[in-house]
Every structure is written in C-alpha cells, then in structure tokens.
Amino acid sequence: MSISRRKFGQGVGATMLLHGGLAHSYAAAPAQLTAQQVAQRILNKVAAEGVNFKFPGLDTDTFKYGDPSTPVTGIVFTFQATFDVLKKTVAAKKNFVISHERMFWEQLDDLRTLRHDAPFEPAGSLETEGVFLAKRKYCEENGLVVWRFHNHQHLLKPDPIMATLTARLGWQQYVVPVQGQMIGFAYAIPETPLREVARHVAQSIESRDVRVIGDPNLPVRRVGIGAHKLIEILKPLQTNDAVLMSEPQDCDAFPYLRDGIALGLPHPKGLIAIPHERFEEWAEQDAPAWLKPLVPEVPIEFISAGQPYWTLPA
Amino acid sequence: MLPTMTCWELVNRIHSMLDERHKDAMDEGVITGGDDDAVTGILVANEPSVEAIRFAIETGKNCILCREHPFYLYGEYLSVGLADALADDPVFKAKRQMIEDHHLIVIRLAALWDTARPKWFSSALARELGWQPEDGRPGDQWTTVYCNIPRTTLLDLANFASARLRAKVLRMVGDPHLPITRVAVIHGFAFPTLVLHHALQDPAVNCIITGNTPEVDHCTTYIRDTITAGRSISLVQVGYEKSDYPGAVELTRWLRSVLPGMPIEVQPPVAELCWFA
Numbered sequence: 001m002s003i004s005r006r007k008f009g010q011g012v013g014a015t016m017l018l019h020g021g022l023a024h025s026y027a028a029a030p031a032q033l034t035a036q037q038v039a040q041r042i043l044n045k046v047a048a049e050g051v052n053f054k055f056p057g058l059d060t061d062t063f064k065y066g067d068p069s070t071p072v073t074g075i076v077f078t079f080q081a082t083f084d085v086l087k088k089t090v091a092a093k094k095n096f097v098i099s100h101e102r103m104f105w106e107q108l109d110d111l112r113t114l115r116h117d118a119p120f121e122p123a124g125s126l127e128t129e130g131v132f133l134a135k136r137k138y139c140e141e142n143g144l145v146v147w148r149f150h151n152h153q154h155l156l157k158p159d160p161i162m163a164t165l166t167a168r169l170g171w172q173q174y175v176v177p178v179q180g181q182m183i184g185f186a187y188a189i190p191e192t193p194l195r196e197v198a199r200h201v202a203q204s205i206e207s208r209d210v211r212v213i214g215d216p217n218l219p220v221r222r223v224g225i226g227a228h229k230l231i232e233i234l235k236p237l238q239t240n241d242a243v244l245m246s247e248p249q250d251c252d253a254f255p256y257l258r259d260g261i262a263l264g265l266p267h268p269k270g271l272i273a274i275p276h277e278r279f280e281e282w283a284e285q286d287a288p289a290w291l292k293p294l295v296p297e298v299p300i301e302f303i304s305a306g307q308p309y310w311t312l313p314a
Numbered sequence: 315m316l317p318t319m320t321c322w323e324l325v326n327r328i329h330s331m332l333d334e335r336h337k338d339a340m341d342e343g344v345i346t347g348g349d350d351d352a353v354t355g356i357l358v359a360n361e362p363s364v365e366a367i368r369f370a371i372e373t374g375k376n377c378i379l380c381r382e383h384p385f386y387l388y389g390e391y392l393s394v395g396l397a398d399a400l401a402d403d404p405v406f407k408a409k410r411q412m413i414e415d416h417h418l419i420v421i422r423l424a425a426l427w428d429t430a431r432p433k434w435f436s437s438a439l440a441r442e443l444g445w446q447p448e449d450g451r452p453g454d455q456w457t458t459v460y461c462n463i464p465r466t467t468l469l470d471l472a473n474f475a476s477a478r479l480r481a482k483v484l485r486m487v488g489d490p491h492l493p494i495t496r497v498a499v500i501h502g503f504a505f506p507t508l509v510l511h512h513a514l515q516d517p518a519v520n521c522i523i524t525g526n527t528p529e530v531d532h533c534t535t536y537i538r539d540t541i542t543a544g545r546s547i548s549l550v551q552v553g554y555e556k557s558d559y560p561g562a563v564e565l566t567r568w569l570r571s572v573l574p575g576m577p578i579e580v581q582p583p584v585a586e587l588c589w590f591a
Contacts, residue, residue, distance in 0.1 A: 082535060083542035105507045105536045124508050131536065134543045198591035210591035211483055230386055231396045234403065250526040250554035251503050252392045255361055255382060258587055260405040262364040268405070272591070276530045308534050309485035309551075311590060312472055 033297050035096045035145040036068035038075065041294045042098075043152060051155040061152050064103040065136065066145030072096045072298050077288055079281035079305040081146050083135050088303045090142045097146045100153060100161075100284055101276075104132060153283070160290070162225070164282035169204045178224075181235045187223040194218040194242055194270045201244065205278040209309045213257045214242065214270030223272075227279070230256055242270035246279035277305055319576065321419050322349035324356075324377070328423070331572045334430035341387040342426075346410075347419030353377045355577035358566045360558045362420050366581050367412055373579060377419040379569070381427070381502075381558060384409065384420050427565065432457050435501035435561030442560035443478055443523075447499065458500050458513050468492045468548045471521060481556040483588045487537050488548025492520060500524040501557045507532045514540065514547065523550040525557030559583055 043061075064081070074094030078085045081099035089097055105126070126132050139146065154161060162183065166172055174187040189197070195216035202210040224236025224243040230253040236243045237256070245253065253271065260268040281304060288300040319327070321344060329335050355375035359366035362380040370378055378384075385406055387393040400406040413420065427434055433450050436459045440447040447459035466474070469490035476484050497520075498513035504524040510533050513522050527533035527549070537549045566580040 080530060080535065083539040087542065101530050105532050105539075124512070126507060126511060129511055131540045131543045131545075135539060195591070202591040208590065209485060211588040212591050213587055216589070229392055229396075231393070231399050234396075234399055238403070247529045249388075249392060249503065249528065251382065251388050252386065254554070254587055255363060256386050256405060258361070259364045259409055262368075263405060263408050265404050265408065273588070308487055308529055308538060310487075310490070311485055312476060312482075314590065 033072050033295070034069050035063070035066065035072055035147060038072055038096060038098075038295055039063070039068070039147050042149065042291070045294055046152045046156060049157060051152065051157075060102070060150045061148050064099070064146040064148055065139045066143070068145065068147075070095065070143060070145045072145075074298050075288075075291070075295065075300040077284045077291070077300065077302045079277050079284050082305050083131070083138070085303050085305055086135065086138055086142075086144060086146075089144065092301060092303070094299065094301070095143050095145060097144060098149050098287070099146055100148070100150050100280060102148065103146055104135070160283040160286065161280045164286055165205075165279060168282050169201065178236075178239070181224075182227070182232050183225050183236075186225065186236065186240055189221065189223060191219050191221045194220050194272075197223065197242060198272050201272055201274065205274060207275060207278045207307055208311050209275050209278075209307065211273040212271065213254065213273070214261065218242070218270050220270065228276075229253070237268035237271070239267065242272055243268070244272050244274065244279075246274060247276035248273045275307055275309065277307055281305065318352045318354075319573075320349065321347050321351045321353055321377070321421070324353050324573075325421060325423075327573065328569075329426070332426065332430035334426060336425070336429060339425035340389050341383050341393065342422045342424060345384055345420045345422050346413050347377075347417070347421075351376075351417070351419050353419060353576070355579075356569065356573075357579055357581055358562050358569065359581035360562050361555065361584075362422075363584075364409060364412070365584060367409070367416075367418065369581055370418065371416050375577065375579065376417060377421065379421050379423065379565075381422065381424040381562075383422055384413065427561075428457055429455070433459050434564065435558060436499045438560035438564040439501050439523075439557050440497075440499040443475060443499075445497065445499070456509070456512055457502075458498050458509070460516060460519065461497050461499060462495060463497055465493060465495050468494055468521065468550070471497075471523075472550055475523065475550060475552055479552055479556045480583075481552050481586060483553055483586060483590060485551045486549065487534060488521075488541060492546060492548050494521045494548065496520055498522045501561055503527070503554060504533060507536045509533075510536055514545070520546050521548045521550060523552065525554035526551050553586065553588070555584065555587070 075096045076089045076094050077098050080101040081097050081103045171187045174189045175185050176188045178186050194214050197220045198212045220241040222240045224240035226233030226236045226243055227246040233243055233245050257268050257271055285302045288302055291300055356377045356379055357370040357375040358379050360381040362378045362384040432455050436457050437447040440459050440461050445461035445463055447461050468488050471494050472484055472486050496518045502525045504527045540547055562580050569578050
C-alpha cells in the first residue's frame with residue numbers, strides 16, 4: 001500500500017506526541033517559566049563568569065514590583081521602567097520588565113531621604129503620592145513584574161554598557177586601559193578639536209542634549225569616561241583632555257571645571273556631558289540577543305525609555 | 315560708616331536681621347577665615363569661583379558671601395568622600411592658596427537664606443522673568459513660588475526664558491505645544507522629588523521652571539511619569555547659575571540696607587559655562 005508524504009508526516013507527529021514529545025513540550029511551555037527563574041538564570045550566568053557581587057545593603061538588583069513567581073509571557077529590556085515603558089510593555093503583550101535603572105525615583109527604589117541634612121529636607125513621603133500609586137496600580141492590574149538588572153550587568157566582562165557605547169562611538173580601536181579609576185579605560189583618539197569631538201558624540205548617540213564645557217578649539221587626544229558625580233570623574237578629569245560624563249549635576253562637577261579652566265592648569269580642560277539614558281541604553285538594546293540563548297522559551301524585546309529632554313533649535 | 319566689623323559680627327548681624335538661627339547644614343558657615351578677621355568689603359557671589367575671587371581681590375573685598383562651597387562640597391547628596399579625594403588635587407590646592415594669600419573670608423549661607431526667607435531666590439527669578447510671584451502662606455517653608463502668566467506654549471515659554479535670562483542651554487520635558495498659564499518657579503537645584511511633588515499639589519500648575527534637577531533618579535523621571543499618568547505638566551531647566559543669579563542681586567540689595575557703609579557688591583553675571591555640541 002502506498003502512503004503519501006503528507007500522511008507519513010502526520011503519522012510521525014502523532015508518534016512523537018504519544019512517545020513523550022507531549023511531556024517535553026509541556027515542560028518548555030512559556031506559561032511555566034517564572035520571573036524568578038529568568039532572574040536566576042541571569043544571575044547564574046553572571047556568577048559563572050566569575051562575578052561575585054558582595055555589597056551588603058547596596059544590591060540594586062531585586063524585584064521592584066510584582067510577584068516573582070508570576071509566569072512570564074514575554075520579557076522587555078529597558079534602560080528605565082518609566083510609566084511609558086510599562087504601558088508599551090502591556091501593548092506588546094509582555095509582562096516581565098528588566099530595567100537597568102530604578103523604577104520609583106529614589107535610591108534603591110526606597111523612598112528614604114538624606115540623613116545628615118535631614119533638618120533641611122522637605123517633610124513628607126512619596127508613599128501615598130498619586131503617580132506612585134497609579135504606577136503601582138497599573139502594574140497590578142496588568143500583572144507586571146519589574147526586576148532591576150544594574151550592578152550585576154555592569155560587572156559583566158566586558159561591561160556591556162561601556163562596550164555598546166564604545167561601539168556607538170566607533171572608538172573600539174582607541175580604547176586604552178587605565179588604572180585606579182572607576183571606569184578602567186579611556187580613548188586615545190586622533191587629535192581633534194573639542195567641538196568636533198562633541199559633535200561626533202552627539203551624532204553617534206543621536207542626541208542634541210550634549211552639553212560641553214571647554215574651549216571649542218581645544219585639541220583633544222585623550223578622552224576619559226565617568227559618571228554622575230565629581231568624585232567619580234575627578235581622576236579622569238586630572239588625566240585626560242576631555243571627559244565623557246553621564247548625567248552630571250550642574251552644582252557639583254561644573255564649578256570644578258570652571259575653576260580649573262580659569263586657573264589655566266594642565267587639567268581639567270574639557271567635559272562632554274551626555275544624558276544618562278543615551279550613555280547606557282545601547283546595552284539594553286542588545287540585551288535581548290544576549291538573553292535569548294539563556295531563555296529561549298519566551299519572546300524578548302527592547303523598549304526604549306526615550307530621551308528625557310528636548311532643546312531649543314540652535 | 316560702620317566701625318570695623320569682624321567676621322563673627324557679620325554672621326551674627328545677618329542672623330539677627332533675618333531672625334533665624336540654626337545649626338549649619340553640612341559644609342556651610344564660615345569656610346575660610348577666622349571669627350576675629352576684619353571684614354573690609356563683601357562680594358556676593360553664588361559660586362565662590364576663581365573668577366569671583368579675582369573680582370573680589372580687584373575690587374578690594376576681602377569677604378565672599380556665597381551659596382555654594384569654594385571647594386565643591388555641595389552637600390550630603392553629592393559630596394560624600396570628595397574632601398579626601400581633593401586633598402592633593404591641583405585645582406583645590408591652587409584655589410586654596412589664592413584664598414590664603416589674600417586672607418579672604420568665605421562664608422556659605424545657603425540653608426540660612428532658604429530657611430529664613432524661603433521664597434527669596436525663587437521670587438527673584440520669577441521677577442527677573444517679568445512675573446509676579448504670589449505671596450506664600452504663613453509658615454510655608456517651600457522655596458517654590460507660583461505665578462499666573464499670560465497664556466503661552468511650552469516652546470514659546472522656553473524661548474522667552476532663554477532670551478530673558480540670556481541662557482542658551484535650556485532643557486525641557488513635555489509637549490512643546492502644551493498651553494502654559496501657571497508656573498511654579500524653583501531656584502537652583504530642585505531636589506529631592508518631594509520638592510516637585512509639592513509644586514504639583516497646585517492642580518493649575520502646568521510648568522515647573524528651575525535651574526537643574528537630577529535626571530534619571532528622582533525628579534526628571536518623576537515629571538515624565540506624571541505626564542504619562544495624565545497630568546498636563548512640563549519642566550524647564552534654565553541652568554543652575556542662571557536660576558540663582560537674580561537672587562544674588564536682591565540679596566545684595568538687602569545686605570546694603572542692613573549694613574550701611576559696608577562696601578557690598580554682587581559679582582557681575584558670568585558667562586554661561588556650557589554650550590551645546
């Protein structure tokens with residue numbers, strides 16, 4: 001008796017199901033994988049690469065909202081779980097957000113304030129704040145779970161945040177190691193005026209919000225890199241022609257630069273201040289591809305948090 | 315003409331005239347100089363920069379009254395560990411030497427101004443923008459002032475503020491076409507998030523104008539989330555120095571009224587430090 005290929009294929013399929021194929025497919029069903037399991041796979045991979053994060057009381061990488069035992073329908077990587085990102089996650093039919101930055105506007109997603117200067121702090125708490133409650137309610141109504149992947153992500157080798165930024169800048173060949181600094185490398189670039197370096201940075205990260213301090217004609221051969229506070233960029237400022245800095249605060253690093261330049265000292269000379277999101281989001285854009293081999297069971301995508309500011313036309 | 319006034323007498327007089335005494339905030343008070351040093355003239359400079367020091371020396375002022383710290387110790391939020399890190403720094407050492415060589419007295423009193431006259435600096439900024447700030451309620455210690463303004467859009471408001479303050483490095487959050495009729499004005503570094511939250515307790519406010527805020531943690535993200543939550547609100551950052559300069563001008567005027575005969579001057583406006591790439 002002859003049998004068509006189609007009937008043969010159907011028969012093979014039925015045999016697979018009956019001989020354990022069905023059990024196998026149930027075990028791999030996306031609905032069974034929980035947020036906790038995804039987070040643990042990530043942390044296991046990080047540990048397997050030799051990263052051992054031990055900063056008691058300072059671990060940012062915890063669940064920020066939702067039940068970790070929630071089955072995952074899909075994963076979103078993002079720079080920051082803003083309210084807008086949460087809404088886009090729901091629209092994309094996913095329920096687990098892995099966010100690099102904090103969700104609720106305070107250190108470690110806690111709502112504490114300062115201690116020493118507490119008498120000068122404004123009184124009150126954000127725990128009953130309308131937007132805070134609305135964001136939490138939205139997560140609850142939509143079954144969202146949010147986990148922060150910050151400190152462990154930075155400890156990967158190489159740091160994907162720095163690697164992807166370097167790739168955006170097209171400066172991979174210019175990377176030189178440095179010792180004793182928070183970020184252990186700088187860029188030794190062909191001599192370029194500061195205004196051109198800054199323009200290149202702005203174009204590479206697709207942002208008009210790139211603020212520069214220093215003589216536009218300053219010859220730049222070496223670019224340091226640092227983040228957020230003067231204490232964190234002090235050494236790069238002392239050893240480079242210009243420093244690429246993520247989200248400075250005007251009242252902190254800027255006065256130091258104003259003085260250094262006014263004094264005419266060899267350093268500091270220049271600063272290129274870029275938005276935090278533009279500095280770090282590129283790694284989250286690449287993160288789905290990084291995670292997929294670890295978590296093949298569910299869809300993974302990147303959703304941009306977007307740039308915070310717009311500027312007036314030049 | 316006043317008899318010679320010592321540093322201690324100056325600080326005491328200011329506290330008395332303001333009717334406010336409290337323990338200094340972190341890294342505030344008399345930063346350089348001694349209590350018995352004679353004050354021969356005062357320069358009011360929000361940022362006691364090298365430029366300000368040079369101007370004080372040129373104009374014969376031996377005392378600088380300021381909001382910021384001469385050695386970059388802004389406060390607990392930003393400066394923990396910085397003093398030690400700066401110990402051998404060339405900029406710190408050169409600046410300190412300059413201050414010592416000219417026996418300058420540097421007095422930082424930011425928390426005092428904001429506690430004794432909380433609306434002072436923000437009101438000055440509002441007036442500089444041509445607006446009339448409302449009187450605060452008795453006991454209102456927030457630095458925020460509120461102004462009804464002629465209906466405009468966020469984009470037009472930003473252009474207006476840029477021209478008025480001669481500031482080019484403005485940054486905005488919100489729909490450029492958002493109608494603006496009521497503004498909350500907060501001088502300086504608007505932090506923490508509670509400060510912005512408080513401003514939004516006025517449901518009619520549709521724009522907060524300030525010097526600078528933290529971007530990702532705290533304030534700017536809070537405003538972005540508030541917009542997503544449905545509130546018609548926006549944020550304009552004019553730059554920290556630009557937002558505080560009008561307050562320094564008004565403070566100088568007040569000091570002249572309470573210290574007749576003392577040479578007192580405000581530092582001329584400084585050039586904007588940043589430029590956009």
